[in-house]
Amino acid sequence: MDPAPTSxxxxxxxxxxxxxxxxxxxxxxxxxxxxxxxxxxxxxxEFALTxxxxxxxxGVAVGxxxxxxxxxxxxxRLRGRDPVGSANEAWALVVTTAGVLGVALALLLPVDPRxxxxxxxVVGAMIALLIMALARAAYRHHRDRHAGPTRSASRTLxxxxxxxxxxxxxxxxxxxLSRYLPVGLLDDEPERIGERLDGIRVLGGRGDxxxxxxxxxxxxxxxxxxxxxxxxxxxxxxxxxxAGAAFKVLPPVRDLLDRPxxxxxxxxxxxxxxxxxxxxxxxxxVEGSGLRGRRVLVTGAGGSIGSELCxxxxxxxxxxxxxxxxxxxxxxxxxxxxxxxxxxxxxxxxLADIRDxxxxxxxxxDRQPEIVFHAAALKHLTLLQRHPGEAIKTNILxxxxxxxxxxxxxxxxxxxxxxxxxxxxxxxxxxxxxxRLTAHYAAHGGSHLxxxxxxxxxxxxxxxxxxxxQIEAGLPITVTHPDVTRYFMTxxxxxxxxxxxxxxxxxGEALVLDxxxxxxxxxxxxxxxxxxxxxxxxxxxxxxxxxxxxxDLFGAQETDSRPIHPLISHVRVPALxxxxxxxxxxxxxxxxxxxxxxxxxxxxxxxxxxxxxx
Numbered sequence: 001m002d003p004a005p006t007s008x009x010x011x012x013x014x015x016x017x018x019x020x021x022x023x024x025x026x027x028x029x030x031x032x033x034x035x036x037x038x039x040x041x042x043x044x045x046e047f048a049l050t051x052x053x054x055x056x057x058x059g060v061a062v063g064x065x066x067x068x069x070x071x072x073x074x075x076x077r078l079r080g081r082d083p084v085g086s087a088n089e090a091w092a093l094v095v096t097t098a099g100v101l102g103v104a105l106a107l108l109l110p111v112d113p114r115x116x117x118x119x120x121x122v123v124g125a126m127i128a129l130l131i132m133a134l135a136r137a138a139y140r141h142h143r144d145r146h147a148g149p150t151r152s153a154s155r156t157l158x159x160x161x162x163x164x165x166x167x168x169x170x171x172x173x174x175x176x177l178s179r180y181l182p183v184g185l186l187d188d189e190p191e192r193i194g195e196r197l198d199g200i201r202v203l204g205g206r207g208d209x210x211x212x213x214x215x216x217x218x219x220x221x222x223x224x225x226x227x228x229x230x231x232x233x234x235x236x237x238x239x240x241x242x243a244g245a246a247f248k249v250l251p252p253v254r255d256l257l258d259r260p261x262x263x264x265x266x267x268x269x270x271x272x273x274x275x276x277x278x279x280x281x282x283x284x285x286v287e288g289s290g291l292r293g294r295r296v297l298v299t300g301a302g303g304s305i306g307s308e309l310c311x312x313x314x315x316x317x318x319x320x321x322x323x324x325x326x327x328x329x330x331x332x333x334x335x336x337x338x339x340x341x342x343x344x345x346x347x348x349x350x351l352a353d354i355r356d357x358x359x360x361x362x363x364x365x366d367r368q369p370e371i372v373f374h375a376a377a378l379k380h381l382t383l384l385q386r387h388p389g390e391a392i393k394t395n396i397l398x399x400x401x402x403x404x405x406x407x408x409x410x411x412x413x414x415x416x417x418x419x420x421x422x423x424x425x426x427x428x429x430x431x432x433x434x435x436r437l438t439a440h441y442a443a444h445g446g447s448h449l450x451x452x453x454x455x456x457x458x459x460x461x462x463x464x465x466x467x468x469x470q471i472e473a474g475l476p477i478t479v480t481h482p483d484v485t486r487y488f489m490t491x492x493x494x495x496x497x498x499x500x501x502x503x504x505x506x507x508g509e510a511l512v513l514d515x516x517x518x519x520x521x522x523x524x525x526x527x528x529x530x531x532x533x534x535x536x537x538x539x540x541x542x543x544x545x546x547x548x549x550x551x552d553l554f555g556a557q558e559t560d561s562r563p564i565h566p567l568i569s570h571v572r573v574p575a576l577x578x579x580x581x582x583x584x585x586x587x588x589x590x591x592x593x594x595x596x597x598x599x600x601x602x603x604x605x606x607x608x609x610x611x612x613x614x
Contacts, residue, residue, distance in 0.1 A: 025084075028135055029072075029128075030065040036128030037061040040120045056115040060104065064121065064128075067100045085140025093132055101125040154246070155217055156180040159209070159236055160224035161187045161197060168224065168250055169198040171263050178263045183216045206236060213243040222248045222266055237269060290371075290503045291316040294410075297369035298323055299354055299402060300376030302330020304456060305415060307337065308495045309373055314338060316499070322367055324350040325376070354398035357405075364405035371411045371502055374402055377431070381419070384426040385546045388593040389586035395430035396437075396581050403441050403448070403578075412448040413501050414438040416510060418487055420452060421555045425546030429597035435510050436576035442508035443575045449505040450573065451498050452512045454487030454551065463521060467528050476537040477525045484543070485518035485550050497568070504564045512553050512560075512569040576600070 041057045042049055049057070075092060082089035104121045108114055156172070158165060165185070172180050184203040187193070195202045203212045213221070221240040223233060233249070240247040249269045296313055300306040301323035307330070310323050325331050331349050336342040350367075352359050354376045377395050378384055384391040399414065406412050416435050419428035435450045442448040457464055463486070467477050497513045505511050522538070529536040543549065554560055558571045580600055584593070 021084075026065075026069050029068055029132055030062065032128040032131035032135070033065040033068065033124070034058060034061040035131060036126070037064070037116070037120055037124030039127050040123035041116060044117055044120055044123075053116075057120065060108075060116050060121065061124070064100050064104055064125070067103055068096055071096045071099055085136045089136065090133060093129065093136075097125055097129045097132075153179055153181040154220045155183045156220040156222055157184050157186055157203075157209075157212060157216065157218045157245075158182055158200070158222050158224060159186040159206075161185060161189070161192055161195075161202065162224055164250060165224050166198050168222070168266075169200055173198070175263045180220060180222065180263070180266065183218055184212060186212060186221075206232075206239065209236065209239045210243045213240070213245050218245060220246045220248060222250055223269075224250045233269065290411075291318050291499070293317070293319045294370045295320045295368065296322065297364075297367065297372045299325075299372070299374050300415075301325045302327045302334050303375060304462075304491060305494060305498075306373075306375040307334045308491045309375060309498060310334060311338060312492075312495050312499060313373075321348055322350055322369060323348055324352055324354075324363070326351065326353040354402055355393055357401040360401045361405040364402075364409075369406075369409060371413075372402070372406050372409050373413045373415065373498060373502075374399065375415045375498075376402075377415070377434075379417070379427065381425050381427045381546055382544050384430070385544070385594075386590070388426045388590050388597065389588070391426045391430040392581075392584050392586040392593065392597075395427075396433050396584065397586075399434040400437055400578055400581065403437055406448075407441065407444075407446060410447060411502050412438065412441070412446060413498055413505070414448070414450040415498060416450045416452045418452055418454045418512075418551050418553055419548075420510075421552040421558070423598075423601055424548055426594060426597060427546070429594075429601050432601050433576060433581060433597070435573045437578060437581065439508040439573040440575040440577060447507050449501060449507060450510040451501045451505075452510045452553070452571075453489055453494050453497060454515050454553075455489070456491050456494050457488055464524070464528075467525060471528060471532045471534075471536050474534065476539040477529060478539050478541050479522050479525050480541055480543050480547060481549060482522050482540055483549060484521045484547075486521060487515040487518050487551055487553065489513065489515050500565075500568065504568070506570065508573060508575070510571045510573050512571060514567045514569070515553070518550065574603075 037057050037060060038049075038054070041053065045053065072092075075096065082092060101121055104125075105118065108116070108121065109118060158168060169182050172178050172182050182200050185197060185200050186204055186206070186209060187202050188205040190205070192202045193204060203216070209221070212218070221236070223236055237247045247269060248266050250266055291313055296318045298306050298309050298313070298321070301310050302325035306323075306325065310321060313321055323331065323334060325334075328344075328351055331351065332342045332344060335344065335346070335349060350363060352363060354360055376398065378391055384395075403412070414434055416431045417427070419425060420432040420435055421428075423429045423432045435452070438448045438450050455462060470477050493513065497511065501511045522540075525538050529538060554569070554571060560569045561571070562569050564570070584596060586593075588596075
């Protein structure tokens with residue numbers, strides 16, 4: 001026999017719930033006023049109240065309670081209700097009580113004889129306020145305790161006491177879905193030991209971590225990263241794992257986009273945390289992006305930089321965002337990440353190749369973008385060293401096609417690389433020439449400039465992505481040289497700099513972000529190998545043709561000037577006549593092409609001759 005159908009639960013009448021809560025508060029406040037004034041009068045008459053005096057006091061108390069309820073209702077109608085037990089409600093309680101007291105005194109003082117002494121409302125109001133505040137605090141404590149994490153939540157220690165810690169504790173304890181139950185705090189400041197924060201005690205410092213984990217039976221340690229350097233994070237993590245607990249981090253408050261800390265902000269530690277390089281996106285803020293309401297075009301929109309650029313531009317409320325790429329699969333993935341769907345039927349997607357000068361010119365003339373971010377390029381150094389003709393066709397002549405078509409745009413931002421400073425590779429030569437070609441169009445009246453930055457963490461084809469792939473495949477990690485160093489930045493920083501360039505960059509310049517100290521690639525490999533469960537081996541393969549041991553941010557003739565922002569350098573770039581690169585033949589002998597590119601970059605005559613372009 002089929003079970004009898006169950007009737008659905010009746011819907012919750014939220015208006016009834018609100019009215020019931022309001023009635024409870026009104027009853028509480030009335031009792032508080034009665035208790036407060038009776039206590040004040042009782043002590044005023046030396047603990048001997050007559051029935052008549054008691055009735056008079058209760059009459060004044062009920063009147064004060066009625067006035068309190070009326071003022072509270074008016075405030076709620078005008079400004080809305082504050083959460084019970086919140087700081088805003090406590091302040092409203094003080095203001096309302098003071099207002100009621102003022103009205104009560106104004107009515108009582110002219111009366112002769114007075115029904116109650118003038119001191120009774122004053123002392124009674126303070127007692128009533130204390131009762132109301134304590135009752136609300138007890139309610140909030142009870143609510144938070146029962147609304148907090150379930151018993152299955154992980155017992156958690158929080159390492160580091162800073163501005164985010166109290167927010168984190170409150171969030172962990174009040175969220176019923178939280179997976180973490182805070183049981184203690186840790187901090188290296190000796191004077192903090194024994195302090196309590198939101199009811200949680202500081203139990204020790206870094207040296208006590210293993211013992212405290214054992215005492216509290218904690219299974220997770222969350223590190224608040226505000227001010228924490230990479231060495232501290234590595235040490236705390238090692239001690240935590242040694243004790244058999246899981247290790248999590250809470251990013252600095254400045255990285256949380258000016259919103260309260262949430263449980264979901266707690267995450268696993270990433271390699272970017274271990275590199276010892278603080279992300280500087282929050283420090284790069286410049287008033288406005290200049291993109292609101294403007295028509296913006298991004299070339300190479302499907303790439304690592306281009307796709308993040310599109311996502312950040314979309315948040316700047318442009319009038320129109322046009323995304324151009326030759327890779328239809330990349331455009332599909334980009335539209336999916338932006339809109340959660342990818343029908344590929346919108347005019348914002350443009351399938352085209354920057355090598356096609358006629359098509360690029362038609363698109364620019366038809367769509368008329370006001371701001372263009374040029375991210376389309378070939379970027380793998382070793383491949384381009386073997387196939388310099390491809391670098392010429394895409395990075396140089398393709399950029400020239402876009403520059404020609406964008407003569408009249410309000411702003412053109414060319415995305416370059418640190419390999420363009422003192423270049424030694426085909427990639428570096430080609431990007432240096434695009435900087436100089438961009439400067440040429442700036443010298444002829446355009447608002448054209450370049451942005452130069454180092455390796456982007458976790459972008460497609462980056463060294464970190466390659467290392468992870470080798471570890472997952474069970475292969476040794478290959479590093480070119482034990483001493484090789486590179487500058488790193490996150491994709492968010494790189495794109496933020498590009499957008500800032502459209503605002504603060506001056507025509508003909510290259511902007512360079514202060515990326516801190518360079519990172520030893522062998523050290524990155526060692527940290528990744530230590531993270532792997534299989535003890536991955538590291539193999540040194542030697543520098544490849546065109547690679548440097550250490551990258552430069554500035555060329556030999558360039559100076560580090562920061563006239564506008566302390567983290568952004570402005571470098572003047574000499575212009576290059578496009579006629580010089582139009583003579584390059586992509587199909588010529590590769591070795592001769594490399595020599596020709598190096599000669600053009602160095603402004604020196606080419607030894608020998610190359611056949612004319614076909």
